[in-house]
Amino acid sequence: MTITQGIRRLALLMTTLLAAGCGGDGKSGERSLNVNGDPLLASLQPYLSTSPYGLAAEDCAIIYKQGRSCQMQDIAPLGYDIQGDLTPEDIAERLLVSHHWMGDSFMDVVRDLPQDVLNLFRPLNVIVLSLDIRPSFYHSETAGIYIDPRYLWRNQAEWNDIYQQQDYRAGFTESLPFLALQRYVHSNGEYVTYSNTFDATVNSWRSKSEIAPGLFNLLVHELAHANDFLPPDQLSVLDVSTSIGRNIQLMKGTWIQTALQQTHGLSADSLQLMAERYFGGASASTSMSPEQAGAAFEPDGAADFYGYYTGAEDVAMLFEAYMMWREYDAVSDVAFTASPAFANYSCDDLIIGWGQRNRLAQQEVMPRARLVSESILQQDLSAEFASIESVTPVDLPYGYGWCQARTAVMSARFERFSRQALSPVTDNSQRYLDEMLRH
Structure with missing residues (x-):
């Protein structure tokens, strides 16, 4: 998700930004902590008490609330201050938290990241972890990322520290004829990521290895x-x-989304209109069945339906799909399912009208994902995309339930595992909710 301070478009969406995350339950009487996806951020402190950026980082993290942007003379992006490779310690110095355990869990994963992923933190001023962030987002007026702590909790005590609100966009889909779902799986259908929702019986604590993929x-x-x-x-x-906000606006012609639109623009205008309604709550005169949405989506170049929301999300979903393939041997399932006709439904009540596994390997998606990934990583990825090109996308079975389809299709040609697959994870009543909205 991205958020640019300025013109409010479709709830929290602004000129070049947007929103996404997963659902939850709200505690009555605490709505002031987060209104329409904008967290209060009232309890932030530096993760490292010795950080030389402490006060400047705290001021920068919340300055967008005043309609202002962080001044370069006060705090500059990591990659401006530090030449060469970043270290986990460099990142920790820009980390702000509402609870120290959030920083501990975050840094446990960051210390294991490949060097080229650590270097992706170079354009950031701050990284913010707070109890009331939901959904996660990037803000161009702060050059900061704001992380939903549901991705970080390890036990019930930590879960209880998190503000249990529902994603503010959860109701946008209620009157729509379809749901758009996405998940990452191994070629045998086993999950790569774990649920971020606490469940006392099946998901009451999580190890680093369970937190890391998500x-x-x-x-x-x-x-x-x-x-x-x-x-x-x-x-x-x-x-x-x-x-920093002024710098970013002056660079609009160099944005990766600009180059992507100029060379490989999306063409399904009907899906763009539906995405504005689905993710932004906009009114729309058009409607589409799951089958119609899939027919428009399949031959176009988006990695995920979220890519139709803004150019920024188009870039992020393409890069995400490539990086999950590279790091976890993960393939993406995408589907449009019928909206459930009753309230207490299960994941197999979400009936697939169109679905696909190995979306990254779709011939219209690959060149777009390569442009984005090479631009962000500053690497030649021809060998990697040649491997992806050898794979054939597979249809998810029409008429199956979303969870039922997970192991009904095997991607036999997508077997390049260099690491042992994660142990199987049993479907639970919350997992499919994690898949309904985006970051």
């Missing part, structure tokens, strides 16, 4: 936004006399 998924998405709005090769030419 947090990685979220991080590469938000870091794609950061590197899109402030491309890696532009850090050295920032104007220190003005704000």
Whole structure:
């Protein structure tokens, strides 16, 4: 998700940004903590008490609430201050938390990240972890990412520290004829990521290995936004006399989303209209069945339906799909299902009208994902995409339930495992809710 301070479009969406996350339950009497996806951020402190950026980082993290942007003379992106590779310690110095355990859990995963992923933090001023962030987002007026702590909790005590609100966009789909779902699985259908929802019987605590895939998924998405709005090769030419937001706006012609639109623009206008309604709550005169949505989506180049919401989300979903394939041997399932006709439904009551596994391998998606990934990573990925190109996307079975279809299709040709697959994870009543909205 991205948020640019300025014009409010479709609830919290602004000129070049947007929103996404997963559902939850709200505690009565605490709505002031987060209104329409904008967290209060009232309890932030530096994760490292010795950080030289402490006060400047705290001020920067919340300055967008005043309609202002962080000044470069007060705090500059990591990659402007530090030449060369970043270390986990560099990142920890820009980390703000509402609870210290959030920083501990976050850094446990960050310390295991590959060097080229650590370097994706270079366009950031701050990384914010707070009890009331939901959904996660990137903000161009702060050059910061704001992380939903549901991706970080390890036990019930930590879960209880998190504000149990529902994602503010959860009601946008209630009157729509379809749901758009996405998940990452191994070629045998086993889940790659774990549920972020606490369940006393089946998901009461999580190890680092269980947290890491989902947090990685979220991080590469938000870091794609950061590197899109402030491309890696532009850090050295920032104007220190003005704000980071002004710098980013002046670089609009160099944004990765701009190049993507110019060379491989999406063409399904009907899906763009539906995405504005689905993710932004806009009114729409048009409607589509799951089958019609799939027919428009399949031959176009988006990695996920969320990519139709804004150009920024188009970039982030393409990069996310590539990085999950690279790091976890994960393939993406995408589907349009019928909306449930009753309230207490299960995941298999979501009947597939169109679905696909290995979406990244779709011939219209690959060149777009390669452009984005090479631009963000500053690497030649021809060998990697040649491997992806050898794979054939597979249809998810029409008429199956969303969970039933997970193991009904095997992607036999997508077997390049260099690591042992994660142990199987049993479907639970909350997992499919995690798949309904985006970061």
